[in-house]
Every structure is written in C-alpha cells, then in structure tokens.
Amino acid sequence: MSNGGSDMRSLWRGPLLAWIVLMGLFAISLGSAYIPLGHGNVAVNLLIAAVMLAVLATFLMDLKNAKSLVRIVAMAGLFWIMMMFSLTFSDYLTRW
Amino acid sequence: MSEMTLPFAPARETAATSYLGEGHTLTSWLLTTDHKRIAILYALSITVFFFIGGIVVGLVRLELISPTGWFMTSDEYNRAFSIHGIVMVWFFLVPSIPATMGNFILPMMIGAPDVAFPRLNLLSWYLYVIGAAFTVYVLLSGGVDTGWTFYPPFSTGYSNSNVIPAAVGVFVVGFSSIATGVNFLATVHMLRAPGMTWFRLPLFAWSMYTVSMVMVLATPVLAMSLLLISAERFFGFPIFDATIGGDPLLFQHIFWFYSHPAVYIMILPAMGVVSEVFACFARRRVFGYSFMVFALLVIAVVGFMVWGHHMFVAGQSPFANLVFSFLSFMVAVPSAIKVFNWTATLYRGQIGLEAPMLYALGFVGLFTIGGLTGLFLASVPIDIAATDSYFVVAHFHFIMVGGSVSAFMAGIHYWWPKVTGRLYNEFAAQCAAITMFIGFNLTFMPQFVMGWLGMPRRYHLYPDVFQIWHVLSSGGAAVLAVAYLLPLGYLGWSLIGGQRAGDNPWAATGLEWQTPSPPPRQNFLHPPRVTSEPYAYHEFGRAREQDGETSISGQGDVS
Incomplete structure (x- = not known):
C-alpha cells in the first residue's frame, strides 16, 4: 500500500513541477509584455516560448525517458510545425 | 520486432465459423471490436453519405442545364454545392478506403488478428457517425453557404448560415480520422507477423501507413482552423x-495546411489498392517495389509543403508563390514514378x-489526366488565368x-x-466499370473546356455560350449515376x-488470401x-493458364 502511495507521488511529482515551471514562465511572459523593450519584447517572448517547449517535451511528454521511436515521432512533429511556420513566413516576411 | 501480441484463433475455430457468424443481433454489430465488422459498419455509413452527396x-x-437557372435561387445553389463538398470530402472520400478496406484488410495483410486498439477503432466509427450525421442534419435544415472551405471574412462576418454547427460536426469527424491513423500506425509497427x-x-499496407502519418499530423490543424473560425x-x-x-x-494558410494533404489522404490509399490489383491481374511482381515505397513516403512528406498553390491569387507574396509553385512541381515526380512503374508492371503481363482491373486501369488514365492538369495549375501564370474556373473543378474531380x-x-x-465469401456477376461488374469511365469523362472533360473558356465555378447563372458544355456535363453525370447504382x-x-468464392478466387498472393473466405473472427x-x-507471382509459376492446375489454397506466405 505504502509502495503504491510512493509510486503515485513519484508519478505526479514530475508533471506537477513541470506545470508549476510552465505557469511561472507564463507569468514572466505576461509581465514582460508591460515592460517597453521595443523589438526586444518579441525576442524575450520567443525565448520564453522555447523554454516552455523544452520543459513540456522533456518532462510532461516524458521524452527524457522515452524510447527512440517515440523521440523520433516527437521530432517529426517539431519538423512538421517548423515546416508549417517557415513556409507560412515565406509569405508574411516577403509581402510588399 | 513486436512487443505487442493479440490472441489468434482458438483451436476450436474452424473455417465454418466466420466473423459474420459471430452474432446476428444488432448489438453484436454495434458493440463489436472486430476490425472486419467495424469495416462493414464504415462501408455502410460512407455509402449512405456518398449517395446524399451524390443526390445533391x-x-x-x-x-x-439552363443558363438562367431553373429551380434554385442563388442562395439555395450556394448551399447545395456546399453540402456536396462537405459531405463528399469529409464523410466519403477521406474515410473511404482507409476506414473500409484499410480496416478490413490491413491487419490480415500483415498477419495480425486485429488492429492494435480495437476499442479505439469502434470509438472512431461512433465519432464519425455522430459527427457526420449531425453535420448532415445541419446542412439539410438550413445549411451552410460558404462552400466546403469556410473562407473568412464571409464565414466569420457575413454568412447567415449554420457555420459554427457545421464546423463542430466536421471537427468531431476529424477525431475519427486521427483515431484511425493512430491505430494503423501502431498496428503496422507492433503487430506484423x-x-x-x-x-x-x-x-x-505501406499506403495505409503513410496515409496514417498524414492523418495524424494534418487533421489537428483542420480542427484548429475550424475552432478559430468559430472563435471569431x-x-x-x-x-x-x-x-x-x-x-x-x-x-487559408492553416486550412490548406490540412486540406492539401487531405488530397493525399484520398489518393495514397488509392495508389495502394491499384498496386495490389495490377500485380494480381497482370500476374506480375510490382515493378520497382522499393521505388514505389519511397514514392509513397515522399508524396506524404512533400504533400505537406505545397499548400500555398491554392493561394496564388489570394494576396500571397510573389516570392511565396514561387516557392510553392516549385514545390508543387516537385510532388509530381514521385507520382510520375508510380504511374511509370504501374505501366512497367503491366508490360509483358498476362493481363486479365x-x-x-478495369477500374484500376481507369484509375491510371484519370489520375494521369488529373495530375498533368495539376501541373498546369502549379504554374503561377496559368493558375492566375484558370483560378476559380471550371478548369480547377475538373482537375480536382479527375484526381x-x-x-x-x-x-x-x-x-x-x-x-x-x-x-463476403461470394462472387458477384462479373459481366455486370465489367459493364459498370466501363460505364463509370465513360460517364466520368463525359461529365468532367467538358468542364476543362468551359473552364479554359472562362466559366467561373460556383455560379448557376451563366452566358449562353457555355450551355452546351453544361448540358454535356449533366448528361455525363446521369451516366455516372447509373454506374454508381449498378454495383x-x-x-x-x-x-x-x-456463387461461393472459395478462399482465393483470384489466385492472389498476400496473407489475406491464405485464410478462409469470409475469414474467421x-x-x-x-x-x-x-x-x-x-x-x-513468378515464383509460384502462376501464369494465368496454370491457375486451374496449381493448388494454392493455404499455401503462399503462410507456413
């Protein structure tokens, strides 16, 4: 019984910590919007988003303990979203 | 290779206890987790939706037929072609081959007793039926006038039709696609014999694998685009x-990121079917097997990078037009490899x-015309002239x-x-295949001509000069309707x-033919x-004239 309780605690600990970190980053992101940094605001927000992505993939998706096939699938998802963004920006960044 | 196992037939199971004999009650069908029965449920459902889209x-x-309209107002016409598009794309074409033949044949083809997640499979059918039935109810009781593409600002700010309920229905059906895709990916990875x-x-099986990748990666983006439309x-x-x-x-960027790969969701399974049929009815090994596999994979990947060719005249930047035009030409290469390899497979085959086979040969001819006219439209200057015309309508219907x-x-x-374990009337089936080919060409060839002459799509009032082409096209549609009803x-x-079919009436290779017809549970x-x-085919010496002499039942790949 006690083992079960310990297992449950260890099961929840990682995701809970990750969630707390994500909430903290969210608060920083929100707060940074009120600091006038010019173009720096975008850079800061993109940096925070990248950290959030890393936390999410590593701890919530548990890729740090995943098999290589699962990691490849996750990388494929990242590749697809990069493709989506880069080709969309081939339009937005070249309009005149 | 596999860490996952499902039980095979118990010792008491015999050829006489087929999946059809596992229960005859409605509940035995509605609560089944047998992939074969779920395939039948899907087949019946998509047939209903096909005929709803067809009647409209x-x-x-x-x-x-009449250039001044006949019995519809412009608003009713908008709603009619919107019903046709939404029903045919999402409730027939996308699930057609994967959910029916994929569900039935894929596990058998790879030597598995079922799909990896049988209950998820049943859930996907329920999601499909609930979402599709709800959407059809919405479309018939008021309707949507945006076309199947839901373009803003019309869909978000101006349309007085049921945009949000229809989007919700399509959203739900999307989860059915995702569930099927996940299931097939896991099945192919984990349950191969x-x-x-x-x-x-x-x-x-390769085509089901690649199409599953596309379903899993693209469909969430459709869900996202429909949610954003609803939110605005x-x-x-x-x-x-x-x-x-x-x-x-x-x-348009988000919507076509899904909807162009959706075209490959429709065509990749078709390519898989045709490869099986050509090999069997030409008694030939598929020419360039590994090239055929890589062509499927390349189409699945590059198919994600061409969506901008739907937006050449929408205000997209000239640079992006150039990029998407180039990539659209690129995707023609693996498609051409497949067509050439099918042709080479037939070369010196003993063709029956x-x-x-008649349907498969029709596929190659029509797909080639559709593909080549797609190259016209991948070229920016030609697309600017032909965009939103019947030329485009004809092109995508050919595919x-x-x-x-x-x-x-x-x-x-x-x-x-x-x-089913039964043989159909071969002569009637050959007549239906030929009728379909003739009817299809009569319907859509005139649309190429009138589109090139300037007839825009989505108008029911048009100059008299186009009437002859519309009448020909409508006549072809009537022939096509007969061809669809005959089967x-x-x-x-x-x-x-x-007649009873026997286990392997076509003398085909492949695991699905090395088990009784209909198969056991x-x-x-x-x-x-x-x-x-x-x-x-060569290894077994199964030339057509030897079929009667060579015993193949229970042989082939099973040992």
Missing part, C-alpha cells in the same frame, strides 16, 4: 478580420480484364473522383469475395445468390509466418 450534386447538375519485415509489406464568429476574436487587426490569408473513387471500386470488387444491384444480389486459423517477398 445531381440537383446541382440539373440546375446547370513473424517474417513480415518492412520491405515485405504489401504496397497497400462567436466571440469576435480578432484573428482573420482585417478591420480589427486580423489577416484573412492566415486562415476482370472488373477490378479525387476519377482517381480515388475508381480505386475504391477496384478495391471493393477485388476484396469482395474475401469479405448496389449486383453486389447486393451476390450476397443472396452469388481472428483472421487466421494458424498464426502466419512470412517467408517470401510480396507479389511473388
């Missing part, structure tokens, strides 16, 4: 409305012109109907004896009065073990 477009073609290595997979329409969020800081082109529906019919006829008759009759009487490459 029959009305559309009837309306277009011993000896079934990746490069021993039949091409239909319902809450007024500034996403696509340019007057409050949004960008209407953003919707049974109905599945999605001429191609996908021909292959769907080829597959239905090819695997019918396996699914209901002779396939239906075969269930009652058809868990597919195989003995766990299969694969010892040879697919399409080993």
Whole structure:
C-alpha cells in the first residue's frame, strides 16, 4: 500500500513541477509584455516560448525517458510545425 | 520486432465459423471490436453519405442545364454545392478506403488478428457517425453557404448560415480520422507477423501507413482552423478580420495546411489498392517495389509543403508563390514514378480484364489526366488565368473522383469475395466499370473546356455560350449515376445468390488470401509466418493458364 502511495507521488511529482515551471514562465511572459523593450519584447517572448517547449517535451511528454521511436515521432512533429511556420513566413516576411 | 501480441484463433475455430457468424443481433454489430465488422459498419455509413452527396450534386447538375437557372435561387445553389463538398470530402472520400478496406484488410495483410486498439477503432466509427450525421442534419435544415472551405471574412462576418454547427460536426469527424491513423500506425509497427519485415509489406499496407502519418499530423490543424473560425464568429476574436487587426490569408494558410494533404489522404490509399490489383491481374511482381515505397513516403512528406498553390491569387507574396509553385512541381515526380512503374508492371503481363482491373486501369488514365492538369495549375501564370474556373473543378474531380473513387471500386470488387465469401456477376461488374469511365469523362472533360473558356465555378447563372458544355456535363453525370447504382444491384444480389468464392478466387498472393473466405473472427486459423517477398507471382509459376492446375489454397506466405 505504502509502495503504491510512493509510486503515485513519484508519478505526479514530475508533471506537477513541470506545470508549476510552465505557469511561472507564463507569468514572466505576461509581465514582460508591460515592460517597453521595443523589438526586444518579441525576442524575450520567443525565448520564453522555447523554454516552455523544452520543459513540456522533456518532462510532461516524458521524452527524457522515452524510447527512440517515440523521440523520433516527437521530432517529426517539431519538423512538421517548423515546416508549417517557415513556409507560412515565406509569405508574411516577403509581402510588399 | 513486436512487443505487442493479440490472441489468434482458438483451436476450436474452424473455417465454418466466420466473423459474420459471430452474432446476428444488432448489438453484436454495434458493440463489436472486430476490425472486419467495424469495416462493414464504415462501408455502410460512407455509402449512405456518398449517395446524399451524390443526390445533391445531381440537383446541382440539373440546375446547370439552363443558363438562367431553373429551380434554385442563388442562395439555395450556394448551399447545395456546399453540402456536396462537405459531405463528399469529409464523410466519403477521406474515410473511404482507409476506414473500409484499410480496416478490413490491413491487419490480415500483415498477419495480425486485429488492429492494435480495437476499442479505439469502434470509438472512431461512433465519432464519425455522430459527427457526420449531425453535420448532415445541419446542412439539410438550413445549411451552410460558404462552400466546403469556410473562407473568412464571409464565414466569420457575413454568412447567415449554420457555420459554427457545421464546423463542430466536421471537427468531431476529424477525431475519427486521427483515431484511425493512430491505430494503423501502431498496428503496422507492433503487430506484423513473424517474417513480415518492412520491405515485405504489401504496397497497400505501406499506403495505409503513410496515409496514417498524414492523418495524424494534418487533421489537428483542420480542427484548429475550424475552432478559430468559430472563435471569431462567436466571440469576435480578432484573428482573420482585417478591420480589427486580423489577416484573412492566415486562415487559408492553416486550412490548406490540412486540406492539401487531405488530397493525399484520398489518393495514397488509392495508389495502394491499384498496386495490389495490377500485380494480381497482370500476374506480375510490382515493378520497382522499393521505388514505389519511397514514392509513397515522399508524396506524404512533400504533400505537406505545397499548400500555398491554392493561394496564388489570394494576396500571397510573389516570392511565396514561387516557392510553392516549385514545390508543387516537385510532388509530381514521385507520382510520375508510380504511374511509370504501374505501366512497367503491366508490360509483358498476362493481363486479365476482370472488373477490378478495369477500374484500376481507369484509375491510371484519370489520375494521369488529373495530375498533368495539376501541373498546369502549379504554374503561377496559368493558375492566375484558370483560378476559380471550371478548369480547377475538373482537375480536382479527375484526381479525387476519377482517381480515388475508381480505386475504391477496384478495391471493393477485388476484396469482395474475401469479405463476403461470394462472387458477384462479373459481366455486370465489367459493364459498370466501363460505364463509370465513360460517364466520368463525359461529365468532367467538358468542364476543362468551359473552364479554359472562362466559366467561373460556383455560379448557376451563366452566358449562353457555355450551355452546351453544361448540358454535356449533366448528361455525363446521369451516366455516372447509373454506374454508381449498378454495383448496389449486383453486389447486393451476390450476397443472396452469388456463387461461393472459395478462399482465393483470384489466385492472389498476400496473407489475406491464405485464410478462409469470409475469414474467421481472428483472421487466421494458424498464426502466419512470412517467408517470401510480396507479389511473388513468378515464383509460384502462376501464369494465368496454370491457375486451374496449381493448388494454392493455404499455401503462399503462410507456413
């Protein structure tokens, strides 16, 4: 019984910590919007988003303990979203 | 290879206890987790939706006989072609081959007793039926006038039709696609029989694998685009409305990121079916097997990078037009490899012109015309002239109907004896295949001509000069309707009065043919073990004239 309780605690600990970190980053992101940094605001927000992505993939998706096939699938998802963004920006960044 | 196992047939199971005999109550069907029964449920459902979409477009073609309109207002016409598009794309074409033949044949083809997640499979059917039935109810009780593409700002700010309920229905059906895709990916990875290595997979199994990747990666983006449309329409969020800081082109980017790969969701399975049929009815090994596999994979990947060719005149930047034009030309290369390899497969084959082969040959002709006219439209200057014209309508119908529906019919006829254990009337089936080919060309060839002459799509009032082409097209649609109704008759009759098919009436290779027809609940009487490459027709010396002399039942790849 006690083992079960310990297992449950260890099961929840990682995701809970990750969630707390994500909430903290969210608060920083929100707060940074009120600091006038010019173009720096975008850079800061993109940096925070990248950290959030890393936390999410590593701890919530548990890729740090995943098999290589699962990691490849996750990388494929990242590749697809990069493709989506880069080709969309081939339009937005070249309009005149 | 596999860490996952499902039980095979128990010792008491015999050829006499087929999946059809596992229960005759409604509950035994509605609560089944057998992939074969779920495939039948899907087949019946998509047939209903196919005929709903078909009846509506029959009305559309009837309306277009007269250049001044006949019995529809412009608003009713908008709603009619929107019903046709939404129903045919999402409730027929996308699930057509994967959910029916994929569900039935894929596990058998790889030597598995079921899919990896049988209950998820049943859930996917329920999601499909609930979402599709709800959407059809919405479309018929008020309707949507945006076309199947839901473009803003019309869909978000101006349309007085049921945009949000229709989007919700399509959203739900999308989860059915995702569930099917996840299931097939897991099945192919985890449940292949011993000896079934990746490069021993039949091409239909490869096509199901690649299409599953596309379904899983693309469909969430459709869900996202429909949610954003609903959010702007319902809450007024500034996403696509340019007057409050949004960008209407953003919707088109997101929507076509799904909807262009959706074309490959429709055509990749068709390519898989046709490869099986050509090998069997030409008694030939598929020419360039590994090239065929890589062509499927390249189409699946590059198909994600071409969506911008739908937006050449929408305000997309000239640089982006150039990029998407180049990538669209690129995707033609693997498609051409497949067409050339099918042709080479037929070369010196002992070709039989049974109905599945006639449908498959029709597929290649129609797909080639659709593909080549796609190259016209991938060229920016030509697309600027032809955009939103009937030329585009004809082009995509050649791919999605001429191609996908021909292959769907080829597959239905090819695997019918396996699914039902009965043979259909071959002559009637050959007549239906030829009628479909003639009817299809009569319907859509005139649309190429009138589109090139300047007839725009989505108008029911038009100059008199186009009437002859519209009348020809409507006549073709009537022929096509006959061709679609004929199989209901002779396939239906075969269930009652058809001859017993035997285990392998086509003398085909492949695991699905090495088990009784109809198959037992868990597919195989003995766990299969694969010892040879697919399409080993030469090795067995199975020339057409030898079929009667060579015993093949229970042989092939099963040991």
